[in-house]
Amino acid sequence: MSIENAELTDNDRNSFIYVVAALAALNGLLFGFDTGVISGAMLYIRNTFELTAVFGYSMNASLVEGIIVSGAMIGAIIGAALGGRLADRLGRRRLILVGAVVFFVGSLIMAIAPTVEILILGRIVDGIGVGFASVVGPLYISEISPPKIRGSLVSLNQLTITSGILIAYLVNFAFAAGGEWRWMLGLGMVPAAVLFVGMLFMPESPRWLYEHGRESDAREVLARTRVETRVEDELREIKETVRTESGTLRDLFEPWVRPMLIVGVGLAAFQQVTGINTVMYYAPTILESTGFADTASILATVGIGVVNVVMTVVAVLLIDRTGRRPLLLSGLAGMTVMLAVLGVAFYLPGLSGAIGWIATGSLMLYVAFFAIGLGPVFWLLISEIYPMEIRGTAMGVVTVVNWAGNLLVSLTFLRLIDVVGQTGTFWLYGALSVLALLFCYRLVPETKGRSLEAIEADLRETAFGRDAGEQPRATEVDD
Numbered sequence: 001m002s003i004e005n006a007e008l009t010d011n012d013r014n015s016f017i018y019v020v021a022a023l024a025a026l027n028g029l030l031f032g033f034d035t036g037v038i039s040g041a042m043l044y045i046r047n048t049f050e051l052t053a054v055f056g057y058s059m060n061a062s063l064v065e066g067i068i069v070s071g072a073m074i075g076a077i078i079g080a081a082l083g084g085r086l087a088d089r090l091g092r093r094r095l096i097l098v099g100a101v102v103f104f105v106g107s108l109i110m111a112i113a114p115t116v117e118i119l120i121l122g123r124i125v126d127g128i129g130v131g132f133a134s135v136v137g138p139l140y141i142s143e144i145s146p147p148k149i150r151g152s153l154v155s156l157n158q159l160t161i162t163s164g165i166l167i168a169y170l171v172n173f174a175f176a177a178g179g180e181w182r183w184m185l186g187l188g189m190v191p192a193a194v195l196f197v198g199m200l201f202m203p204e205s206p207r208w209l210y211e212h213g214r215e216s217d218a219r220e221v222l223a224r225t226r227v228e229t230r231v232e233d234e235l236r237e238i239k240e241t242v243r244t245e246s247g248t249l250r251d252l253f254e255p256w257v258r259p260m261l262i263v264g265v266g267l268a269a270f271q272q273v274t275g276i277n278t279v280m281y282y283a284p285t286i287l288e289s290t291g292f293a294d295t296a297s298i299l300a301t302v303g304i305g306v307v308n309v310v311m312t313v314v315a316v317l318l319i320d321r322t323g324r325r326p327l328l329l330s331g332l333a334g335m336t337v338m339l340a341v342l343g344v345a346f347y348l349p350g351l352s353g354a355i356g357w358i359a360t361g362s363l364m365l366y367v368a369f370f371a372i373g374l375g376p377v378f379w380l381l382i383s384e385i386y387p388m389e390i391r392g393t394a395m396g397v398v399t400v401v402n403w404a405g406n407l408l409v410s411l412t413f414l415r416l417i418d419v420v421g422q423t424g425t426f427w428l429y430g431a432l433s434v435l436a437l438l439f440c441y442r443l444v445p446e447t448k449g450r451s452l453e454a455i456e457a458d459l460r461e462t463a464f465g466r467d468a469g470e471q472p473r474a475t476e477v478d479d
């Protein structure tokens with residue numbers, strides 16, 4: 001550990017926690033960059049390789065492209081499935097280091113891939129790194145943060161996801177003229193290297209340390225990241241919560257955990273099936289279909305990326321003041337309205353002149369409502385609502401559902417437009433947003449300001465049904 005406790009003042013401790021969270025949030029940057037970069041790179045990969053066969057099997061080009069694009073999501077499903085358990089076993093910090101190396105190697109393989117098969121391999125390896133990062137980023141930040149600012153700090157990870165997407169759009173734009181797709185994909189190595197080196201100097205999660213019998217190390221980390229008066233209180237809370245049994249997948253189905261398993265899985269699925277990634281991956285295609293020219297579509301897409309980042313900043317600033325539920329519910333309500341408007345815009349033939357502008361405006365507002373609610377709140381809540389022994393495993397399971405939903409939506413979107421049209425497609429996502437709203441209103445608890453241990457104690461108490469509308473009963477901490 002590089003900073004001596006004795007030399008720290010209370011203020012230093014507070015600023016150190018911001019350094020820890022900001023660095024760990026680079027996990028989100030890997031995730032976002034990977035999401036945003038492939039659509040741009042794909043345009044030029046087509047010129048380098050004959051996309052007509054993989055491993056000697058002849059296939060049509062769009063199938064090969066589909067495999068290249070979705071390879072990373074398949075990798076992310078594998079990474080998330082393994083990542084949860086690994087985070088519990090290896091520790092949060094060590095898994096972040098492993099994830100950064102895996103992502104780096106995947107990006108390198110893609111950048112130098114001599115054949116399409118090796119490119120696909122690189123996409124899968126890169127995706128495994130993203131899968132690890134998507135589980136362990138929010139998990140680590142949540143466990144190391146003081147309760148009062150946990151919402152903002154964990155949401156930094158969503159802020160870096162959205163920044164990563166925007167950076168990737170800009171990188172695509174910058175390298176487009178020369179068609180340099182190897183640079184586009186290879187640039188992922190930079191944040192991976194920064195994350196790896198930075199994490200070498202960051203402490204392990206105090207909760208994980210305590211659970212693994214390292215009480216004095218846990219105390220030391222708390223002393224570096226808390227005001228002095230909170231250290232012993234928080235350690236006591238952790239002690240009271242840790243039980244001796246080690247968590248397994250079966251513990252997830254214990255009656256007292258099950259309601260939160262339903263909440264996590266539901267949120268994970270709704271975050272994807274309400275359609276956000278159709279916009280992240282296909283915005284230019286959607287906008288071109290309204291009659292916008294290529295460059296206008298690409299510029300409007302960058303605009304959508306900017307809105308996504310800006311509104312996530314707003315969420316980061318608000319989330320510990322308003323709480324999670326108000327942002328989630330109002331965000332979902334706004335998304336529903338915008339999806340309805342989008343469907344109408346494509347439905348009314350009389351709107352042909354203005355349709356591009358109405359579609360762009362409603363897409364931007366839809367993304368804004370996602371960015372303020374379902375985007376950050378999903379990742380935050382799943383890092384808060386599970387008991388310590390199975391937190392990693394539970395987050396892994398839920399994150400697998402999220403990536404599987406992502407894959408499903410991105411594979412079916414274009415086909416859905418063919419079959420039911422644009423209006424039908426956006427109204428379908430709108431109907432699913434209504435269901436999401438009802439689900440969240442009824443089942444999602446408020447976690448604002450409470451320690452992870454208080455949330456867990458509350459969960460045990462209300463094992464058999466919770467009135468989600470109730471105010472938290474556990475005592476608030478005044479850190």
Ligand code: BGC
Nearest residue numbers: 035161162277280308375406
């Ligand atoms: C979602 C991603 C999405 C991103 C967009 C994240 O919270 O999990 O699937 O691409 O937000 O900002």
